[in-house]
Amino acid sequence: MSLDAATVRRIAKLARIRVNDEEVSTLQNELNAILGYVEQLGEVNVDGVEPLSGGAQMALRQREDQVTDGDMAEKILANAPDRIGNFFAVPKVVE
Amino acid sequence: MFDLTLAGAAKALKAKEISAVELTSAYNEAVAALNPRLNAYITTTPELALEQAKAADARLADGSATPLTGIPIAMKDLFCTEGVRTTAGSAILEPFVPPYESTVSGKLKAAGAVMLGKANLDEFAMGSSNITSFYGAVENPWKRQGSEAKLVPGGSSGGSAAAVAARIAIAATGTDTGGSIRQPAAFTGLAGIKPTYGRCSRFGVVAFASSLDQPGPMARNVEDNALLLNAMAGFDAKDSTSADRAVPDFTASLTRGVKGLKIGIPKEYRLEGTNPEILALWDKGIEWLQAQGAEIVEISLPHTKYGLAVYYIVAPAEASSNLARYDGVRYGKRVDGADLIDLYERSRAEGFGAEVKRRIMIGTYVLSHGYYDAYYLKAQKVRNLILKDFTDAFGQVDAILTPTAPSAAFGLGEKMDDPVTMYLNDVFTVPASLAGVPAMSVPAGLSADGLPLGLQVIGKHFDEETVFAVSAAIENAAGFSALPEVRAK
Numbered sequence: 001m002s003l004d005a006a007t008v009r010r011i012a013k014l015a016r017i018r019v020n021d022e023e024v025s026t027l028q029n030e031l032n033a034i035l036g037y038v039e040q041l042g043e044v045n046v047d048g049v050e051p052l053s054g055g056a057q058m059a060l061r062q063r064e065d066q067v068t069d070g071d072m073a074e075k076i077l078a079n080a081p082d083r084i085g086n087f088f089a090v091p092k093v094v095e
Numbered sequence: 096m097f098d099l100t101l102a103g104a105a106k107a108l109k110a111k112e113i114s115a116v117e118l119t120s121a122y123n124e125a126v127a128a129l130n131p132r133l134n135a136y137i138t139t140t141p142e143l144a145l146e147q148a149k150a151a152d153a154r155l156a157d158g159s160a161t162p163l164t165g166i167p168i169a170m171k172d173l174f175c176t177e178g179v180r181t182t183a184g185s186a187i188l189e190p191f192v193p194p195y196e197s198t199v200s201g202k203l204k205a206a207g208a209v210m211l212g213k214a215n216l217d218e219f220a221m222g223s224s225n226i227t228s229f230y231g232a233v234e235n236p237w238k239r240q241g242s243e244a245k246l247v248p249g250g251s252s253g254g255s256a257a258a259v260a261a262r263i264a265i266a267a268t269g270t271d272t273g274g275s276i277r278q279p280a281a282f283t284g285l286a287g288i289k290p291t292y293g294r295c296s297r298f299g300v301v302a303f304a305s306s307l308d309q310p311g312p313m314a315r316n317v318e319d320n321a322l323l324l325n326a327m328a329g330f331d332a333k334d335s336t337s338a339d340r341a342v343p344d345f346t347a348s349l350t351r352g353v354k355g356l357k358i359g360i361p362k363e364y365r366l367e368g369t370n371p372e373i374l375a376l377w378d379k380g381i382e383w384l385q386a387q388g389a390e391i392v393e394i395s396l397p398h399t400k401y402g403l404a405v406y407y408i409v410a411p412a413e414a415s416s417n418l419a420r421y422d423g424v425r426y427g428k429r430v431d432g433a434d435l436i437d438l439y440e441r442s443r444a445e446g447f448g449a450e451v452k453r454r455i456m457i458g459t460y461v462l463s464h465g466y467y468d469a470y471y472l473k474a475q476k477v478r479n480l481i482l483k484d485f486t487d488a489f490g491q492v493d494a495i496l497t498p499t500a501p502s503a504a505f506g507l508g509e510k511m512d513d514p515v516t517m518y519l520n521d522v523f524t525v526p527a528s529l530a531g532v533p534a535m536s537v538p539a540g541l542s543a544d545g546l547p548l549g550l551q552v553i554g555k556h557f558d559e560e561t562v563f564a565v566s567a568a569i570e571n572a573a574g575f576s577a578l579p580e581v582r583a584k
Contacts, residue, residue: 008456015415015459016422017452018440027456030514034457037515038404038470044477051475052482054306055292055531060335075194079426088424090435 002032096121097262097583101319104265105162108155115155115165119148119209122167125583126211126263133581135248135258137172137230138180139212147209154207162322164207169264171255172213173220174200174310175299179210183301184218184228184251187427187446197299198331199268199310206326211264215254218448219418220275220303223520225253226507227450235283235504236261236579240545246504249279249520255313256283262583266314266323270300272307273406274500274524277536280313281499281549284538284577286566287313288320289524291557292531293338295324296331304413305336307406307528317537317566321345324559340557348560349567354388356565359492363399364523366501373498373548376540380496380550383572384565392492396484401477402526403518408461408474409529414451415458421446453514478529485530489555494565497523499536499549523551533559537566538575547577 003011008028012019019027073086082089096118099107107113123141130136144167151165175181175193182188196204204210217227224247225233233253235246237260248257252269256279259267269276271289280287288311295310302308312323324345331337360381365374385391423429423442430445432438447455461470488495501522510516527534533556536549550569554562 003460007460011456011460011463014463015452015455016419016436016439016443017447017455018437018444027453030453031456031460033515034407034453035460037518038408038474041401041404041408041473041477044398044401044473044480046473046476046480049476049479051472052479053475054336055309055528058293058338061339063332072194076425078194079191081423081427081429090424091432091438093435 003028003035097125099265100315101166101266101322104166108165109160115148115151115209116145118165119144119167122211122263129261129263129581129583133234133236133257133261134231135215135233135254135261135263136169136212137182137184137215137254140179140210143179144209144211151207151209161206161326163203163326165209166265167209167211168203169212169214169255169258169267170200170210171216171252171268171270173216173270173301174268175301176200176210176213179213181213181301182230183220184216184230185446185448185451186229187421187442189428191426195299198296198333199300199327202326202329203268214252214258214267217251217253218451219301219414220251220270220272221414221450221454222250223274223278223517225250227448229448232507233257236581237283237504237546238580245507247282247507249282249504251275252279252313256280256285259283259285259313259315260579261581266312266319268310268327269313270308270310271528272304272410273528274521276311276313277524277534277549277551278500278520280536281538281547282504284547284575284579285313285315286317286320286535286537286570287311288324288535288559288562289528289533290324290328290559291338291533293336294328294533294557294559296334296337298331298333302417304410305417306413307410317563317570318346318349320535321349321563338557343560345559345563348563351564352387353384353565353568356389356494356561357392357492358384358389358565359392359394359488359495361394361396361399361488361495361497363396364497366522370502372542373501376548376550377496377498380539380569383569384496387568387572394488394492394495396488396526398477398480398484399526402481402529403522405474405477405481405529406521406525407457407518408470409478411454411458412462412471413458415455415462418451418455481526482530485532494561495553496565497551497553499523499551503542503546503548527553532556533562535562535566537569537573539569539573540575541577
């Protein structure tokens, strides 16, 4: 299976990365090389094999659903590229 | 002074033969002299280091010191450090100053370690040569005999590796997702361990692939690694995959020896076309362990050849999800746009480098509707088979011995033809990452042109102690004492 330019553009859109025409053609070649390499997994028989999602040899822990942290708006906003008061500021979303 | 190992420096500090301030000042000067050339550090923190050294001297005087108190180290710039810029090697985090401390760096701080600066790395830890850093490539302090050509230090923990090898840090932290501690350690003549997944907290480590990422130490020898891991490991409620297990004293296993241990040699790692030097070193490692009383057992890890393919689906998939947070809104670089979507797309287009974009795109694709089952789910199933390979093998043997990397350090600009060629660097390290088992690289010899080569010891889940015991046995037999050309003297 090989990606065409339109698919590369669609993936870039999904990934929220702006790409120009030149990048599309480079990415198309590179992504196809990677996908070509991973095609070999097709030959492995995985009938009845459960997917392994994590490296941890254990079930995920549960904890009480309670607030353990907070009250640090200034710290959280300190790295904001733009802010208004205690809010992150972005271009207008709703007209 | 620069010849001291971590253990040696700790002894000298304790005996008051040297003060922490003297040691740190010497290292600060060495960093200032050599870093402009090597580019091992993205950010240096000489003033903070001096302050920490003064506090260390106070602890050394009042008896509250640990073996790490007053030891100058490099911190991979993937660990969030409160008040000290943390870039992950990316333009998108260029202005980011974390308001909190990662658990691992916090533990080292609490133990009294002195931070000389934040070490360079491949952007978001994605790479095997440290050439994808927005802050420039790192030069390997080692040279091929009779050549001044610049070599890569490996990656992604390339700055950490170069700093310790060139003696502008006594030791360093790294992180390993598919080989990012072990391969650079091998390329620079260091020892480095990727602990069992869950052994060291990932809290505050900029995330790449969360089911694989694992912090660990890098240092000049096996003992120094044990001392560092003692301080870095341990349960952390802030990391949902942190293992709630007691941490043994890893230094106790260094002198255990290998007598009676069964060491597995996986036949599938004898890849066609592997450099004969690497295979010869592997055979030497086998002889060393045999001579010290270990029993050598040929084993099979039948799904080894699929490790890289699984990795290059799973890791990008997790990366595409983890890196979705960099949107130019809450922190990091913002590039203004006509509307919010345009702002996202421009910020990410300018903020991410080519390799990171590639991996986000691959990850987005394999997770997208219609392709999830064929790629991502399939890869997760083969990942389970790779884990089963190791589980079966560890039914027969106590540890596994392999080469760390298929070659010695290569030149800057080599292996750049296509991404897959670069990915092959990790062929021997990726399987242990996928299985979550601990693995260590130990310097074991030199190539014909004088570059360090490493052997990898893989252990059972949470059995770093056997990994240390076997690694120490190899270290003793190898007697590796070569030094890189570029170093503080």
